[in-house]
Amino acid sequence: MILSSCNNKKYKPEGLTKLSETELIERAKQKRRPDMQTVIFKNERGEALNFDSLLTIQNPEQWTMDNYADGNGEVKEIIIRKATAEDLELQERIRKAFTYQPPVELVDIDCAQKQEILQAVYESDQGTRTNGTMDPEIDRKNLTTVISLIENCGMPTLNEVNKTQMTAIWLTIQHGDHENRKKYFPLLEQSAKNGDLRSTEIAMMKDRILMGDGKPQVYGTQITQKDGQWVLYELSAPESVNKRRTEIGFGPIEDYLKRWNIEFNVKQVQ
Known part of the structure; x- marks a missing residue:
C-alpha cells in the first residue's frame, strides 16, 4: 500500500472543499464523524486506498487525514499523508474537542430521596455495561443527576446511604467527562479519606485523570x-x-x- 510519494504535485479532489481547522474542531465537539462506509480514502497521488488496509498502518500517529467535503458539508474524500508538527498539534486539539461536554445544567433534587436516587443511578450505570457496552446518553443523564445531588445536597456519606449508593457516585463521575472528573476528584478523594469510598476507586480515577x-x-x-x-x-x-x-x-x-x-x-x- 502506497501512502505518500516524492511527486511534488499533490492530488486535490475536484469540486470538494478541504475542512478548515475551525470546522474540524467544531465537528469534533458535535461528535460528528465522516461516514467511513461511503468516504473514499486516497494517498497524495490520488490513488484509492482500501479502508481495511488503513487499520494495519504502522505508526499511525505519524500520519494525518485531510477531509474534503461537498457543498452539503458531507465528507466525500480523505487524503492520508505524513503528519507535520502542526498536524500533530491540531490532532491533539481535535482529540480534546471530541471529549468536550457542555456544562451540566443542574436539575431539582429531593435530598430526602438520596438513597433511591443513587440506587437508580447505580442500576442504570451497570445495566448498560453488563454486555461490555455503554450508552453515552445514559452516562450523561446519570452525571447530571449525581452532580445536581452533590451541588444541592452536599456529598453523601455512609451515614446517609449504603456502599452501593456511594459507589454509584464514583462510577458516574468516573464514566463522565474529563473536566467534571477533575473538578469533583478532590471531593471523592476526601470521601475516601473519611472511609466512605474505597482507596482503590480513587486510585483508578487518578490514573484516568492523568491519562x-x-x-x-x-x-x-x-x-x-x-x-x-x-x-x-x-x-x-x-x-x-x-x-x-x-x-x-x-x-x-x-x-x-x-x-x-x-x-x-x-x-x-x-
Missing part, C-alpha cells in the same frame, strides 16, 4: 489500544508499581493485566 491530561499513570489501572492491540497506558516508575498498588489495596499488576493478555515483565523493586 486524560496526557501524563503517565501511577497505579497501572488504565489500558488503551495501539495498532489494534490492548496495551498498558504509559506508567510512571514501572519498577515500583506493585509497591504502590499494594499500598493502595490492589493486587500485582501482572495478574491485573492478564484479562487483556498483556504481559508485564518489568522487574519490581522490593
Whole structure:
C-alpha cells in the first residue's frame, strides 16, 4: 500500500472543499464523524486506498487525514499523508474537542430521596455495561443527576446511604467527562479519606485523570489500544508499581493485566 510519494504535485479532489481547522474542531465537539462506509480514502497521488488496509498502518500517529467535503458539508474524500508538527498539534486539539461536554445544567433534587436516587443511578450505570457496552446518553443523564445531588445536597456519606449508593457516585463521575472528573476528584478523594469510598476507586480515577491530561499513570489501572492491540497506558516508575498498588489495596499488576493478555515483565523493586 502506497501512502505518500516524492511527486511534488499533490492530488486535490475536484469540486470538494478541504475542512478548515475551525470546522474540524467544531465537528469534533458535535461528535460528528465522516461516514467511513461511503468516504473514499486516497494517498497524495490520488490513488484509492482500501479502508481495511488503513487499520494495519504502522505508526499511525505519524500520519494525518485531510477531509474534503461537498457543498452539503458531507465528507466525500480523505487524503492520508505524513503528519507535520502542526498536524500533530491540531490532532491533539481535535482529540480534546471530541471529549468536550457542555456544562451540566443542574436539575431539582429531593435530598430526602438520596438513597433511591443513587440506587437508580447505580442500576442504570451497570445495566448498560453488563454486555461490555455503554450508552453515552445514559452516562450523561446519570452525571447530571449525581452532580445536581452533590451541588444541592452536599456529598453523601455512609451515614446517609449504603456502599452501593456511594459507589454509584464514583462510577458516574468516573464514566463522565474529563473536566467534571477533575473538578469533583478532590471531593471523592476526601470521601475516601473519611472511609466512605474505597482507596482503590480513587486510585483508578487518578490514573484516568492523568491519562486524560496526557501524563503517565501511577497505579497501572488504565489500558488503551495501539495498532489494534490492548496495551498498558504509559506508567510512571514501572519498577515500583506493585509497591504502590499494594499500598493502595490492589493486587500485582501482572495478574491485573492478564484479562487483556498483556504481559508485564518489568522487574519490581522490593
